[in-house]
Amino acid sequence: MEDKSNIIHCETPQAFNRIIGIRTYHPLISVIDFSQIAEYRHPQGWKQDYYVIALCRGNLSCDVKYGRNKYDYSDGTLVFTSPGQTVEFQEYGEPFCPAEDNWAIMVHPDFIRGTSLGRDIGNYIFFSYEIHEALHLSEDEIEQVLDIFKHIRQELEKQIDEYTPEIVCSYIGTLLSYCRRFYDRQFKMRHSENMDIVSHFEKLLRDYFLTNALVQNGLPTVKYFADRMSLSPDYLTAILQRETGMNTRKHIQNRIIETAxxxxxxxxxxxxxxxxxxxxxxxxxxxxxxxxQTGMTPAEYRQRKS
Structure with missing residues (x-):
């Protein structure tokens, strides 16, 4: 279904498969090798009611906009989107000619509902990251990811039975666990850049409490700082947690208490x-x-200081 802004809304992986002309083995899950599909032209964007894990690599021309930012993929990159999110293409109307080894897994929440993956998927916070916070892979990591993609596709191409969801969800869970490991590696390698983000956040936090912002706007939120740093709230929190041992909310609370x-x-x-x-x-x-935070009421603290 396409809306007036030419954003195509796909409710299931099967609906997406129909648009790009590939066979559907299960209506709620699909593994796509983009090098095997016919050429099509970029829509203005896709809105999808399911999870997407997309591997972009090689000379792929895929300049996309997601949220406030855009990203030009030119290396091995994994991108994650969750149900209801919209990805817009800067190359609206241009031919999409994917390179080799560009794949995607698309899985509807109903496919994983009631499984351990369905219960745990909310813990994989990278599904809420911005496009420019994508996961960049080494060649060895790409091979690990591709191996899992292909195993899932092979399982779906067999006869679908009552064991299929359990087996496929197990593969997806393994993939997401690897991705968590790979993100940990990426954060470690970007220590210097991360510390710049920490410093920027600390300055914004300090300035907020030194101005009239508290009176005018009330207590700051995690989203307030993430927006001003062009980051997703979860990505900002992940960096602060790794580099300082405290999440964003804890930093804000500490500043409140010290000011108090x-x-x-x-x-x-x-x-x-x-x-x-x-x-x-x-x-x-x-x-x-x-x-x-202190074990004392404000009145008790004041009395002790007097």
């Missing part, structure tokens, strides 16, 4: 007024957080 301590020690304002100055809508929320 300064105000409690130096200001004569009431605790309720300090809570409002810190962006809390209700003073009791401030008191609860402060005690959770």
């Amino acid at each position: 301590k300064d105000k409690l020690a130096l200001d004569s304002h009431s605790i309720s007024q300090i809570a409002y100055e810190l962006g809390f809508e209700y003073p009791q929320y401030f008191t609860r957080l402060f005690k959770q």
Whole structure:
């Protein structure tokens, strides 16, 4: 189905297969070798109601926009999208001529529902990463990924039976576990770039608490900082967790508590007024957080400092 903006909405992998002209072995899951399909022209974009794991490599021309960013694939890259997300193509109307070894797995949530993969897939946060936060693979890693893609395709091309979902979900789970390992390797290799992100975040966080932003906008959110850094919230959190041992929310909470301590020690304002100055809508929320983080109420902390 195509909307007025020429974004094609595919509800199932089977619907996508019909558009690109390949055979469907199971309506809720598909493994595609793009070098084997007929040439077609880029739509403005795809909106898909299923998970996609796509391997892009070689001389593939696939300049895509996802969220706020675009990415030009020229190397071995894995991209993950989750149901309801939209990928737009900068080369709208141009021929899509995929190179060899460009593959995709497309799996509908109903296929994995009730399985261990269905229960665990929300833990693979890279499905919510931005396109420019994709996973870049070594040649050995590409071969591991391709091997799993091909095993899944072989299983689907056999007679579909009651064992098929269990076997296929096991392969997909193994693939995602490898991807988690590969992302860990990528984060380690990008330590210097990651520390630049940490420094940028810390400056934004510091500036937020030094300006009137607290009074005007209330307490900052993870999304607030991720948006200003052109990162997805989960990717920002993953970097901060790896490089500092604390996630984004913990960094924000620590800044709130340190600012609160300064105000409690130096200001004569009431605790309720300090809570409002810190962006809390209700003073009791401030008191609860402060005690959770310090083991004392704001009043007890102030009394100890007096």
